[in-house]
Amino acid sequence: MSATEPGTLSHARYGKDLVRVLRVVREGSTHHVVEYNVKALVEGDIATSYTKADNSVVVATDSIKNITYYIAKTSPHVLHPTRFALHIATFLLSKYPHLHKAFVDVERLRWTRIPLSGQGQSTPHPHSFYRDGDDKQTVSVEVDGTKGKDKMVAHVRGGMRDLLVLKSTGSAFRDFVRDEFTTLLEVPDRIFSTSVDLEYAFGEVRIPAEYKDSEKTLKSFTLSSAGKGDVWDADFAADLARKITLDVFATDESESVQATLYKMAQTLLNEDQYINTVTYKLPNKHYVPVDMRYIGVDNVTPTEAEVFTPLAAPSGLITATVTRK
Ligand SMILES: O=c1[nH]c(=O)c2[nH]c(=O)[nH]c2[nH]1
Numbered sequence: 001m002s003a004t005e006p007g008t009l010s011h012a013r014y015g016k017d018l019v020r021v022l023r024v025v026r027e028g029s030t031h032h033v034v035e036y037n038v039k040a041l042v043e044g045d046i047a048t049s050y051t052k053a054d055n056s057v058v059v060a061t062d063s064i065k066n067i068t069y070y071i072a073k074t075s076p077h078v079l080h081p082t083r084f085a086l087h088i089a090t091f092l093l094s095k096y097p098h099l100h101k102a103f104v105d106v107e108r109l110r111w112t113r114i115p116l117s118g119q120g121q122s123t124p125h126p127h128s129f130y131r132d133g134d135d136k137q138t139v140s141v142e143v144d145g146t147k148g149k150d151k152m153v154a155h156v157r158g159g160m161r162d163l164l165v166l167k168s169t170g171s172a173f174r175d176f177v178r179d180e181f182t183t184l185l186e187v188p189d190r191i192f193s194t195s196v197d198l199e200y201a202f203g204e205v206r207i208p209a210e211y212k213d214s215e216k217t218l219k220s221f222t223l224s225s226a227g228k229g230d231v232w233d234a235d236f237a238a239d240l241a242r243k244i245t246l247d248v249f250a251t252d253e254s255e256s257v258q259a260t261l262y263k264m265a266q267t268l269l270n271e272d273q274y275i276n277t278v279t280y281k282l283p284n285k286h287y288v289p290v291d292m293r294y295i296g297v298d299n300v301t302p303t304e305a306e307v308f309t310p311l312a313a314p315s316g317l318i319t320a321t322v323t324r325k
Pocket residue numbers: 173184255256257258284316318
């Protein structure tokens with residue numbers, strides 16, 4: 001190595017981030033829409049592009065963006081974020097022999113059919129939608145073609161972020177360490193609010209042959225899943241994870257964010273046998289009772305606390321990963 005290069009390139013990965021795409025699938029007069037934010041990165045024999053300014057090994061990030069749109073246009077998987085991500089990753093590796101790994105993250109934004117009321121019942125509109133929550137479904141896939149393009153394997157993670165929840169009772173925080181640094185009061189009842197960030201990992205899967213030959217099979221190909229909530233049925237897992245998170249949050253008599261988080265994770269592992277690890281990141285979004293004693297009003301005794309101020313910062317942050325035994 002030349003004296004002017006004291007370092008070696010030990011890691012190199014590149015691609016396009018923040019590719020925004022809305023796809024409409026028309027089924028007669030019923031339409032389906034999905035909106036995604038996509039990040040697609042690749043690794044492979046690309047070192048010389050960094051070390052020798054050799055762009056002959058570079059698939060332009062602009063082309064990676066175009067491939068993302070092309071798969072959005074042609075993939076039979078486009079309505080399913082996990083399979084869509086797998087399709088982009090697999091396509092990149094199949095098309096470019098010198099690329100060996102692809103990393104595709106997809107965020108799905110919420111668009112839900114507008115429910116129309118009439119004749120005492122609600123009907124979902126066939127082509128009008130509304131944003132019914134700021135939470136995003138997340139998908140991260142890593143497809144590894146290093147053992148050969150006919151033996152590709154994938155590591156898939158699902159999850160969600162920005163699911164904002166609050167409960168006004170059913171949450172206590174007591175019996176924590178008390179010493180000279182403690183100012184927090186023990187409370188049998190408090191507000192509990194968090195913005196749920198969840199990620200869960202499935203076991204490794206082989207990419208079926210149909211995925212690779214995308215252009216030949218695009219029209220005909222449908223993939224059957226091996227079981228409810230597996231990688232190929234990850235939408236089920238995502239709905240289940242959201243439902244469990246909300247159910248446990250609502251019904252748990254919480255002794256702490258830690259204890260509620262752990263119950264959520266165990267419930268998800270119990271209900272989806274294909275998920276192996278679950279990671280929650282739960283900020284504790286504090287709401288503080290306003291002290292009105294100076295005007296002779298009790299708003300601090302837990303049973304009297306009715307007026308709160310949200311505390312933007314600092315925030316608690318409770319995280320944990322629970323792994324299947
Ligand atoms: O559920 C909680 N866990 C903590 O670790 C903690 N720390 C704190 O100040 N409040 C809370 N609440």
